[in-house]
Amino acid sequence: MSRLFVTPRDLNFISDITKEVIKDVIGQFCYYYPISELKTQTHEVYNEALRKFYDNPIKIDCLVDPQQSTDTKVDQFSIDAQWKITVYAQWRDFVNKGINPCIGDYISFSDVFYEITERVFDGYIYGLPEHKRGVKLMGIKARESLFKAITLGPTDISRPEPDAVQTTFVQQRGFVENSEGPTGDVRDMQQNGLLDPPQDGPREVSSKGDPDGVGSAFYDDEVP
Numbered sequence: 001m002s003r004l005f006v007t008p009r010d011l012n013f014i015s016d017i018t019k020e021v022i023k024d025v026i027g028q029f030c031y032y033y034p035i036s037e038l039k040t041q042t043h044e045v046y047n048e049a050l051r052k053f054y055d056n057p058i059k060i061d062c063l064v065d066p067q068q069s070t071d072t073k074v075d076q077f078s079i080d081a082q083w084k085i086t087v088y089a090q091w092r093d094f095v096n097k098g099i100n101p102c103i104g105d106y107i108s109f110s111d112v113f114y115e116i117t118e119r120v121f122d123g124y125i126y127g128l129p130e131h132k133r134g135v136k137l138m139g140i141k142a143r144e145s146l147f148k149a150i151t152l153g154p155t156d157i158s159r160p161e162p163d164a165v166q167t168t169f170v171q172q173r174g175f176v177e178n179s180e181g182p183t184g185d186v187r188d189m190q191q192n193g194l195l196d197p198p199q200d201g202p203r204e205v206s207s208k209g210d211p212d213g214v215g216s217a218f219y220d221d222e223v224p
Contacts, residue, residue: 006126012188014125015092016174018134022090023061023185024171024202030064030087031057031152032099033106033113052147054106058099061172062089064109083141085114091121091132096186101137106147111155113147114139167216171202178202 022028033054065086087107094101105116118138125131153163170178174187174197189195209217 003128006128009189009194011125011128011131012192012194015090016187016189018090019061019093019185019187020173022063024173026063027061027169028064029059029061030107030109032060032101033057033108033147033149034099034102035105052104052106054147054149057108057149057152058097060087060089060099061093062087064088066109066112081141083112083114085109085112085139087137087139088122089135089137091135093186094135097184101135106142106149107137107139108149108152111151111159113142113149115142115147168204168206169216170204170206173198173202175202179204 036053036055065088067084067086085107087109101116101119103116103119107114107116116137116139118136120136120138121132122134122136123132125133151161153159153161154166155161155164157165168180170180172178172183172185174185174190175183176185177183179202187195190197203218205216205218207213207216
């Protein structure tokens with residue numbers, strides 16, 4: 001499509017709508033572990049790392065397509081199940097947060113860690129090369145001997161950790177912070193003065209919305 005009919009306002013609107021769906025409605029996320037080149041030492045001859053060390057994990061809002069074991073190999077030593085994962089994220093959100101995912105870095109979803117094996121940009125908005133629709137990260141289950149990290153929830157209802165089951169979901173809505181801390185969320189329409197920030201703030205699903213103690217529910221300050 002011609003640049004004559006696609007304005008920065010249109011591109012910002014598309015970006016903000018995508019963020020709203022992912023961050024304020026769906027609420028799915030994973031953790032990204034950038035490998036530290038300073039901490040990770042490689043073999044002098046083979047140029048391979050015996051064990052990889054990472055910087056602090058970063059929570060990224062995304063859509064996740066985890067797959068069960070797709071290729072199971074049995075030998076005289078053990079059973080090796082090759083689990084795979086595909087993560088879809090908005091590229092502009094990564095740019096806003098200064099994240100540049102690379103092949104060889106790691107991500108975790110549930111209680112499984114994956115090594116990123118492929119990074120693919122998911123097309124261009126109206127064919128404009130500088131405005132990518134998103135980025136797709138594909139990975140396979142990491143070997144425990146190569147990468148080890150503390151498991152962060154939510155993971156599974158059967159696990160005993162307090163964060164194994166997520167009971168609170170807080171929207172971001174372009175605010176610098178919400179009740180969970182800094183968001184890093186940027187809504188371009190608000191930043192450019194075209195829209196005012198929501199006056200009612202980020203809403204949440206939590207025990208605050210359930211006075212009967214049955215479970216988490218939508219919380220609204222205006223609801224008695």
